[in-house]
Amino acid sequence: MTAANIQDRSGGFPLLEQTYNRFPRIRHVWADAGYTGQLVRWARETLGWTMDIVKGVVGQRGFVVQPCRWVVERSLAWLTRSRRLSRDYEILPQTTEAWFYLANIRLMLRRLERSV
Numbered sequence: 878m879t880a881a882n883i884q885d886r887s888g889g890f891p892l893l894e895q896t897y898n899r900f901p902r903i904r905h906v907w908a909d910a911g912y913t914g915q916l917v918r919w920a921r922e923t924l925g926w927t928m929d930i931v932k933g934v935v936g937q938r939g940f941v942v943q944p945c946r947w948v949v950e951r952s953l954a955w956l957t958r959s960r961r962l963s964r965d966y967e968i969l970p971q972t973t974e975a976w977f978y979l980a981n982i983r984l985m986l987r988r989l990e991r992s993v
Contacts, residue, residue, distance in 0.1 A: 886911065889912050893924060904927065906920065907930075910931075910932050912930065
């Protein structure tokens with residue numbers, strides 16, 4: 878996550894580097910059109926990752942499901958059903974992160990409960 882005053886193209890470098898250090902087994906990344914340019918080449922040469930830029934259909938009007946993007950949108954929709962995550966109540970980002978973990982744990986436990 879980067880601050881709102883940092884463009885995606887420049888904020889992507891430290892973001893991908895931190896992700897690489899934390900999750901070294903990742904080999905493929907999907908990103909939206911804001912991450913095009915040198916970042917794709919840098920990720921390939923430095924991290925050994927391939928990046929797919931998911932772009933919208935040219936001339937399309939209205940809502941269109943984009944490849945791989947629906948997974949992120951669906952996951953965020955599930956998380957925003959948690960009342961605590963629907964607004965920015967927290968001051969520290971670490972607190973928000975903890976609530977995200979709790980919301981995901983709740984979702985997984987409900988799925989396990991249904992499968993038993």
